[in-house]
Amino acid sequence: MNALTNPSSDNALDTRHDWKVQEIEALFEKPFMELVFEAAHTHRLYHDPNEVQLSQLISIKTGGCAEDCGYCSQSSKHAKTTGLKAEKLMEVERVLDAAKKAKEGGATRYCMGAAWTSPKDRDMDSLLAMVKGVKDLGLESCMTLGMLNQAQTAQLADAGLDYYNHNVDTSEEFYGEIITTRSYQERLDTLELVRENGINVCSGGIVGMGEKRRDRAGMLKTLANLPVHPDSVPINMLVAVPGTPLEHVKKMDPFEFVRTIAVARLLMPKAEVRLSAGRQEMSEECQALCFMAGASSIFYGDQLLTTPNPENNKDLALMQKLGMHAQAPKEAQGCKRQTAAE
Ligand code: SAM
Ligand code: DTB
Numbered sequence: 001m002n003a004l005t006n007p008s009s010d011n012a013l014d015t016r017h018d019w020k021v022q023e024i025e026a027l028f029e030k031p032f033m034e035l036v037f038e039a040a041h042t043h044r045l046y047h048d049p050n051e052v053q054l055s056q057l058i059s060i061k062t063g064g065c066a067e068d069c070g071y072c073s074q075s076s077k078h079a080k081t082t083g084l085k086a087e088k089l090m091e092v093e094r095v096l097d098a099a100k101k102a103k104e105g106g107a108t109r110y111c112m113g114a115a116w117t118s119p120k121d122r123d124m125d126s127l128l129a130m131v132k133g134v135k136d137l138g139l140e141s142c143m144t145l146g147m148l149n150q151a152q153t154a155q156l157a158d159a160g161l162d163y164y165n166h167n168v169d170t171s172e173e174f175y176g177e178i179i180t181t182r183s184y185q186e187r188l189d190t191l192e193l194v195r196e197n198g199i200n201v202c203s204g205g206i207v208g209m210g211e212k213r214r215d216r217a218g219m220l221k222t223l224a225n226l227p228v229h230p231d232s233v234p235i236n237m238l239v240a241v242p243g244t245p246l247e248h249v250k251k252m253d254p255f256e257f258v259r260t261i262a263v264a265r266l267l268m269p270k271a272e273v274r275l276s277a278g279r280q281e282m283s284e285e286c287q288a289l290c291f292m293a294g295a296s297s298i299f300y301g302d303q304l305l306t307t308p309n310p311e312n313n314k315d316l317a318l319m320q321k322l323g324m325h326a327q328a329p330k331e332a333q334g335c336k337r338q339t340a341a342e
């Protein structure tokens with residue numbers, strides 16, 4: 001029986017927060033066509049399948065990070081081998097100039113990323129000015145700054161931050177192979193603070209780091225079993241940055257990537273599932289399959305944080321070939337609104 005032949009299954013999938021990893025593995029194990037078909041069906045219940053939400057990234061504070069995430073070009077632990085130089089926090093005006101260009105290019109959400117364990121209180125005034133400035137431009141605002149404390153989260157919420165990105169990255173079991181300087185629980189604690197302060201949660205992870213399918217299922221289990229499904233779920237394919245410990249990890253089968261998108265869609269039907277890092281090396285056909293399997297969003301613009309992303313023209317041409325269009329700008333919605341996912 002599948003989602004179409006079982007009339008109760010849509011609702012059953014919709015509201016669940018009690019997934020067991022074996023159940024999720026069973027979804028991964030379905031015949032590819034059946035899995036993609038079911039995910040495409042679920043996708044159509046809540047999303048326009050021809051629409052793509054465009055989020056643009058900027059690195060507002062690059063490099064010199066004290067954490068040791070094995071995939072990351074910005075950890076100071078890998079600086080000798082990556083050659084990446086640490087920079088200071090960008091000036092507010094430069095960030096807003098770039099945001100204006102992103103809007104002119106067609107992005108509707110602007111995601112500001114900082115290579116920090118957590119923000120310092122002395123940086124908060126600049127960060128809050130960035131949030132307000134981005135919202136004044138009519139863009140949705142998103143930040144990813146590492147771990148937050150209650151006071152910082154409340155300040156960001158009061159400034160009107162729409163989304164906070166904080167990824168669980170992988171399964172709890174595999175996590176220690178990739179990151180040793182902060183715990184899985186600390187990540188979940190930050191997500192809880194963000195949710196409690198009324199900021200929309202953006203949380204996903206990375207695949208292609210040498211993890212097993214069970215870990216991909218475990219990562220999605222963590223996300224789907226949060227008290228509220230994340231509003232946005234970025235699924236990153238590892239960008240194997242030279243000089244990082246994961247530089248030589250074996251590339252993942254693109255069909256397994258599509259399966260991961262499909263399962264994310266089935267578990268979190270209303271979320272924005274974002275086809276995130278890794279598109280530069282992904283074929284157009286693979287990206288099209290991801291859209292079929294329920295991806296509803298991309299990172300747009302020729303740069304991610306420190307690595308390249310497809311140029312706007314290339315993405316617009318792909319969307320045109322597929323008969324897809326960009327999501328219209330929403331009224332920049334303040335925080336504390338009803339979340340999209342529940
Ligand atoms: N420092 C903050 C943190 O880690 O929470 C924010 C920025 S961090 C770069 C945001 C996310 O980008 C990471 O959690 C990870 O999921 C993703 N990411 C970083 N480097 C990546 C890479 N080489 N390939 C794919 N995803 C990556
Ligand atoms: C997310 O999940 N992926 C983005 C964003 N959130 C911050 C970052 C991708 C980074 C890819 C590697 C780089 O450019 O440094």
Ligand code: SF4
Nearest residue numbers: 065067069072075115
């Ligand atoms: Fe630092 Fe974030 Fe990179 Fe980890 S992923 S090293 S926390 S910038």
